[in-house]
Amino acid sequence: MAKNQPKLEADLADATIHIRDHCLCLHAQRAARALARRFDDALRPHGITSGQFSLLNVLNRREPVAMGPVAKFLAMDRSTLTANLKPLERQGLVSIEVDPEDRRSRKLLITTEGRKVLRAAVGVWKHEHAALESEIGVDPEPLRAGLRAIA
Amino acid sequence: MAKNQPKLEADLADATIHIRDHCLCLHAQRAARALARRFDDALRPHGITSGQFSLLNVLNRREPVAMGPVAKFLAMDRSTLTANLKPLERQGLVSIEVDPEDRRSRKLLITTEGRKVLRAAVGVWKHEHAALESEIGVDPEPLRAGLRAIA
DNA sequence: CGGATATGTTTTGATATCAATATAATATTA
DNA sequence: TAATATTATATTGATATCAAAACATATCCG
Structure with a gap:
């Protein structure tokens, strides 16, 4: 009985190491944070964040769009979209x-x-995204394909 | 002069469509949101979120760790880690x-x-992650490699 | 020794995120 | 048409996220 605990601990240790290395959720959150910081920095002179840039970008259409489809495209809760629109509306964008x-x-x-x-x-994005793609040193296409498959 | 504006608009429209399809920052945020929701759901019965799971997982070591290396591993600001520890500490985890x-x-x-x-x-993670990998229908390795290259 | 500098964490204030719930308006159906 | 169900968005409360500034402690160097 008492002998059982150390074995469980060792099994758990193995599992957590495996998860650190393989969890797609963890890897996606890390990449998302790093990229958000990077594009937030680059866009700061224009007064918008990376998320606000993506949202403005989606809204740049001839015809107005409703919230539902936009939230779905961004893979975001509708209530999050409501919140995200507020600073953009306040800034008149x-x-x-x-x-x-x-x-x-x-x-x-x-x-x-x-x-x-x-x-x-958009000018900033072009510059920054080109730099990113050249820095990562892997073909971005399978990465994009994988991300698309998840969202 | 007046003729110039429509051309700029058309160029911008082309650019925004390109960005919607190719921006790795956007694609990463979408995937991160979708995965967080999915694992949050799966872990809810155990009273922790996907982010809290990742953090507990990192802290499961024989020796205690300082905040700096943990924040770095998670590609997260130190002040974010301070905030994330609070609910876990309150729950006694x-x-x-x-x-x-x-x-x-x-x-x-x-x-x-x-x-x-x-x-x-960890039991939930194993089940859910296996389901995820089989669902996405692409080889997860290049995806992980790409995410690792970014973070 | 002691002031300047560097390092590690926390606080503050703004935005982001979600689930659950509420509100409003449309659609269905009895 | 009136009651019910469905759809679209907003509100609330908790956690997450970052930058900037504050705080605390340690190190360096004169």
Whole structure:
């Protein structure tokens, strides 16, 4: 009985080492944090974060979009999208309007000012993303494919 | 002059479509969110989140570790680690002690109770991670390699 | 020894994230 | 048409995330 505990501990130690090395959830969180920090830094001069850049980018369409599809595309909870829109609306980069066709729904639009910020930020993205791809030293395509398969 | 604006708009539209499809930061955030939700769900019966699981897992060592190396391993800001330890400490799963060798430093330790929760959670992880790898339908190795190269 | 510098952690304030719940409006159906 | 169900978003409360600044302790060097 008392002899059993050390064996369980050793098994657990083996498992945790395996998990540290192989857990895709852990590896994805680490990469996501590192990339967010990197692009946050690069975009800081333009007053937006990496997440806000992605959101502005998605909203840059001819026709306004509702929240549901945007949240789904970003693989994000709808309530998170609600929260994320607030600073952008406050800065005047997006506008949120009740859909007259269905008054439960909101139409999301990038503003002229938002497009101006986005245009400048795209320049930063191009530079930074090219640097990233060259730095990682692996073919980015299978990586993108894997990430797409997960989300 | 007036003719210039439509061209800029069209160029921006092309760029934003390219970014939606290719941005590794965006793809990583989406995958990270989807995986966190999935493992949060699976681990909920054990009272911990996916991030807390990863942290407990890292702390499951014979010798206590300082915060710096843990934050670095998790690719996370030190202040984020400080915040993440609080709920775990409150639940009695980890303990934080001043390092007598260097009183600026803290030693992090998983408790017996923490190890008990971890042991149960590892079972969930094995089941869920195997399901994930079979679902994504791509070789997980290049994906892991890419994520490792980023973080 | 003692001031300047470096290192390790915490605090603060802003944004991000989710689940659960609430609110509002549309759609269905009895 | 009225009650019920469904859909779309917002609110609340907890955790997560980071940068900047504050704090505490240690080290360096004059």
